[in-house]
Amino acid sequence: MAWYGNFAPYVPVAERKENAAREVATMKKKGKIVNPVVITGRNIASTCWGKAWCMYLETFSDYDNRLPRGRTYVRNGSVIDLQIGSGEIRALVSGSSLYKIKITIAGLADSFWQGIVKQCAGQIDSLIELLQGKFSHAVMEVMTQSETGLFPAPNEIKLSCSCPDYAAMCKHVAAVMYGVGARLDQSPHELFVLRQVDPMQLINQSTVSNWMESADTSIATIQDDDLSALFGIDLQQNSTIQTDIIAVPVKEATNSIKRLKVLPKKKHRLSNAEEKLCITIRNIKKDMLKMKIVIAGSSDYLGRALVKKVRKQ
Incomplete structure (x- = not known):
């Protein structure tokens, strides 16, 4: 495969999909547990938590030129493994090669979290309602406000990818960040795991x-x-x-x-x-x-x- 400068040549979408499927099959044969991001519809996310996360990404004006390519990658099934843990996201993205991504996110400051708990007091009756987003618009605004909400500020995020792209947020990292939005559709509680807070404190x-x-x-x-x-x-x-x-x-x-x-x-x-x-x-x-x-x-x-x-x- 010929390289141009520090970058690999463009790989067609169909080939990337084949590579992704092959990598997943190989990892499964080796007994590894993989958790790929699968986008079934046109939208990356469909629930309130997933949509809110994706809208939050759009506020990263410094990465305007990277986000569209990230959306393309995640829609194509290139994120073959995504693991969300306490303060950390690890992923594998299939492109011209298989790239490893690590995203470290600081825990939510206790003062901010207690502020959220106080403002939401008595407004959420169960964890099911919280995770399904069955609460008022005012509560969601508290949860997602830019500086003191659940979503991390740019300076609380450290991005790392094994690809040769010098940009802080390459297309592979952008794909993973959008993949988190898709994952929150299925497992919204992982947002609380990521920010290291206990959602039970929000329950009435x-x-x-x-x-x-x-x-x-x-x-x-x-x-x-x-x-x-x-x-x-x-x-x-x-x-x-x-x-x-x-x-x-x-x-x-x-x-x-x-x-x-x-x-x-x-x-x-x-x-x-x-x-x-x-x-x-x-x-x-x-x-x-x-x-x-x-x-x-x-x-x-x-x-x-x-x-x-x-x-x-």
Whole structure:
């Protein structure tokens, strides 16, 4: 492959897609877990959190000439792996070669976070509402304000890519930053992981306490419609799953990790839909552990929603 100056020649989109698919397959054969960014529609993001992140990127006027190429790369499936952790984003982008990207983001200053908590006090009733963006426009403005909101300022971000481009934000880094927006569509809680803050502090504690006091330890049978609505999947007709719902005191819940058990009502082979549900819940549990949020039967994120739906039966 001929190079021009310090840069590799242009690689057509179709070839980049083939290279990306080949790299993913190779990594999977080696037993590596990859988490590619897959854009299915025309828009990179479709939820309030994902859209807000992408709009935030557009304010980076210094990178106007890099952002469009980043959008093209992420839409083409060139971001073959994206991992978001505490204060850090790591990714692999397939271009003329495979490039490694590392983005370090400072944790949100405690004074700013406490300001957000204070301004949002009593306005968000559950973690589900928070992550789904079911709150007022005023709350979103508080969350996304330029200097004191959840989104990092440019001086709080350190960008690194293994490509030869001298620019601070090359097209590969830009693709990863847009990839974060797409990822927030699926896992909005990762924004809080990234900024190293506990979203449970935003929840209306009086609502949580009232619910905890009224919740009893019980065995709940969750019907198909409830599961389909909660997890966005279609279960087979006449299938049910029995779930243990365990009430945990608020103080205990915020200081310990409990187990969430989702077991079939009877010992039988799980259907594909039931297996998908169990995998979904296990993934939620793993994600919550990153933030040190309790996943118990009555935890705010999952158990509260399940109990609420069961009580309506």
